Amino acid sequence: MENTKKKYLPWLYCLPSFLLIGAIVLFPILYTGYISFTNMNLYHWQDYTFIGIDNYVRALGKVDSGFLSALATTLLWTLVNMVLDVAIAYVLAVGLNTDGLRAKRIYKTLLVFPWAMPAYVSILVWRVGMFNTEFGLLNKIVTSLGFDKVDFLSRNVPAFISCMVLNLWMSLPYMIVMIDGGLQSIDKSMYESAVLDGANPWQKSIYITVPSLKKIMAPIVIMTTFTMFKQFDILYLLTMQKGAVSGSTLQTIITYAHQNAFVSNNYGLSSAVSMVIFVIIILFSLWTNTAAVPERKGK
Amino acid sequence: MKKKSVLKKLSLLTACALTLGALSGCSKDTAATNNSQPENASQEAPADDSQAPQEETPSAGQDPIVITAWHDNDEAMMNALADVVNQALSEENITLRFEKKSDVAGQIRLYGTDAANGPDLYLFAHDALGGFAEMGILEPVENLIDPTKEADLLPMTLEAATYKDVQYLMPVYYETLLFMYNKDLWEGELPSTTEGLYDYMTAHTDTAAGTYALVNQHSTSYNVAPFINGFGGYIIDKDANPGLDTQEMKDAITYNSKFAALQADGDYNTVTTLFNEGKAAAIIGGPWLISGINDAGINLGIKSLSDFTLPNGNVMMPYSGVQCLGVLKVAAETKKDAITKVLEVLTQPEAGIMLAQNFNCAPANSKAYEDAQVAANEMILAMEKTAQNAVPMPNIPEMGVMWGPAESLLAAVNKSGEDVDSAASKYQQEALSAIADMQ
Numbered sequence: 001m002e003n004t005k006k007k008y009l010p011w012l013y014c015l016p017s018f019l020l021i022g023a024i025v026l027f028p029i030l031y032t033g034y035i036s037f038t039n040m041n042l043y044h045w046q047d048y049t050f051i052g053i054d055n056y057v058r059a060l061g062k063v064d065s066g067f068l069s070a071l072a073t074t075l076l077w078t079l080v081n082m083v084l085d086v087a088i089a090y091v092l093a094v095g096l097n098t099d100g101l102r103a104k105r106i107y108k109t110l111l112v113f114p115w116a117m118p119a120y121v122s123i124l125v126w127r128v129g130m131f132n133t134e135f136g137l138l139n140k141i142v143t144s145l146g147f148d149k150v151d152f153l154s155r156n157v158p159a160f161i162s163c164m165v166l167n168l169w170m171s172l173p174y175m176i177v178m179i180d181g182g183l184q185s186i187d188k189s190m191y192e193s194a195v196l197d198g199a200n201p202w203q204k205s206i207y208i209t210v211p212s213l214k215k216i217m218a219p220i221v222i223m224t225t226f227t228m229f230k231q232f233d234i235l236y237l238l239t240m241q242k243g244a245v246s247g248s249t250l251q252t253i254i255t256y257a258h259q260n261a262f263v264s265n266n267y268g269l270s271s272a273v274s275m276v277i278f279v280i281i282i283l284f285s286l287w288t289n290t291a292a293v294p295e296r297k298g299k
Numbered sequence: 300m301k302k303k304s305v306l307k308k309l310s311l312l313t314a315c316a317l318t319l320g321a322l323s324g325c326s327k328d329t330a331a332t333n334n335s336q337p338e339n340a341s342q343e344a345p346a347d348d349s350q351a352p353q354e355e356t357p358s359a360g361q362d363p364i365v366i367t368a369w370h371d372n373d374e375a376m377m378n379a380l381a382d383v384v385n386q387a388l389s390e391e392n393i394t395l396r397f398e399k400k401s402d403v404a405g406q407i408r409l410y411g412t413d414a415a416n417g418p419d420l421y422l423f424a425h426d427a428l429g430g431f432a433e434m435g436i437l438e439p440v441e442n443l444i445d446p447t448k449e450a451d452l453l454p455m456t457l458e459a460a461t462y463k464d465v466q467y468l469m470p471v472y473y474e475t476l477l478f479m480y481n482k483d484l485w486e487g488e489l490p491s492t493t494e495g496l497y498d499y500m501t502a503h504t505d506t507a508a509g510t511y512a513l514v515n516q517h518s519t520s521y522n523v524a525p526f527i528n529g530f531g532g533y534i535i536d537k538d539a540n541p542g543l544d545t546q547e548m549k550d551a552i553t554y555n556s557k558f559a560a561l562q563a564d565g566d567y568n569t570v571t572t573l574f575n576e577g578k579a580a581a582i583i584g585g586p587w588l589i590s591g592i593n594d595a596g597i598n599l600g601i602k603s604l605s606d607f608t609l610p611n612g613n614v615m616m617p618y619s620g621v622q623c624l625g626v627l628k629v630a631a632e633t634k635k636d637a638i639t640k641v642l643e644v645l646t647q648p649e650a651g652i653m654l655a656q657n658f659n660c661a662p663a664n665s666k667a668y669e670d671a672q673v674a675a676n677e678m679i680l681a682m683e684k685t686a687q688n689a690v691p692m693p694n695i696p697e698m699g700v701m702w703g704p705a706e707s708l709l710a711a712v713n714k715s716g717e718d719v720d721s722a723a724s725k726y727q728q729e730a731l732s733a734i735a736d737m738q
Contacts, residue, residue: 045436058736132568135569242702242703246710247518265696
């Protein structure tokens, strides 16, 4: 009797959480899956019927040159942003942990500020306050140097770089805080031993700091990679918001799906596209987890 | 040990309470579906927004009925409009209450069939009509009101309120784009042709210094529509054929692009700020800019866009957006008489006169223009004049997916310097694909 109680009691404790997760996470996915097999759209709002895999055939039919180009942009975006995010955050976090640095806490607090700001506000502030041709700080600098105004968002390459800079501004604080936390956990005696062995700062960094941070960084990098991969709001609000289309044609797979399925009010089709993207992200997740496991085991 | 057990129970209890609390949000507002009168029902509308409206009962003449309408306009204006209706219907015990919502069109799609949580009416631009009509969530206004009572409504507004020969909406007021200028900055007479306007812009614009003669949202299809319609082009025709690659459209875009080169980046925030800060002498915009312009202390002059002639001899023809009331079918089933009375009040000139006098809105009711104060309003007169040539925004559902490709086409030409022919062809295909995706 006692064993039975011990066996089921933890499940009972977890039940409320399971119910919540089921209602908030699982149900929308299942319902989206259900809608994806129907013809629910403006013309069949209340009388929609089951139409099998038709929407999936149409969704996969969208895997055309536009989709492949968006996928390539997404991969490039994810890779470049991740590399820069980790590298810059590492340098800043190490710098913030330099012995003797004054007012560390103030710097750390200020660095967290971009992360604390709502993304929507940050993006609009950057669009007007930094990139705008008339009022943006960057153009003020450019014109004060005697050059013509630059529309940073009207063409693909400068728009990509502009979006990336903003993305880094918004995501760096999180990475810095995580790395900073990791740095605090490294045993200082290792550095002292290294100094006695004649190691320089670079060697200390490569042979002590980086290996020590790997375990902590693996899940953070995976999570941030997903955030980068499914980036939508920065690209959308900077370059393609209704009434403020910038002229660049940058697309990630999420903005591509939004443009090609979601604006149509065809809920069946857009649900199918959502499910396809969901599967892509799950596969990506499995791949990154698989890639991370041997490393973790090795350590 | 005992303490641990208590903590376990407490945590379980807290978790259950949290779950129930979270899930309680999924429950229906039963009060809204309850036909019985609450004990404390008064003659006035409930002040608490969470209180649901009473449904019509056999003794409707006696019971207070609240009609809820969603909108995304200026709240002061909507409250003033509600006051006009409520005053007229005070003896009928009918109260109209407006509630502001962001993304009204999206909200109506979500709650259009939800009698418990949705509104009874909505006030929104007419271009969303086709989608709602196809969804089957609207009760045609012609089923609720005698057409003779709408005799004074401007034909253009009735046309906008009609979809597939059925009048679904009740026009309240309309908006068109206008030529607004700063009298203190504009030098000399206003030109009467677009070429004259361009010459003035060339002479009075210094893009490096950030001073402009005229600014416009040059890559937004609504703001370029005066050129497009004037050139005989169209974004989409009544049979849902997109016209982005027609020669007339390409001519209009090409013509607009030379103006765009002298109009900053064309974003809403940029152009309105330039005008309000006195860095642009004129702006093409609508009555929604007025409050900001007044706050900036601009000495404003207004001219109808119909007063500018294009090189082909046509005048500029902007879109008109008619703000209409739509009636949800679920509301008409239970509150038909009360809604009819609200609509009847709105067919009278009083509501339009109030909107014109206090909020510079151009009334849909032609009789409202006989009021002395309305007749002396420069902005309303300009809109009335423009309305004679204005083209109501298409209200077919397919128009909803056309704004994106049309705007992308304009931005590609004006901002990215793409060739008009190739860009038009590309975005025509995108438009066709978007329309196909709707089915």
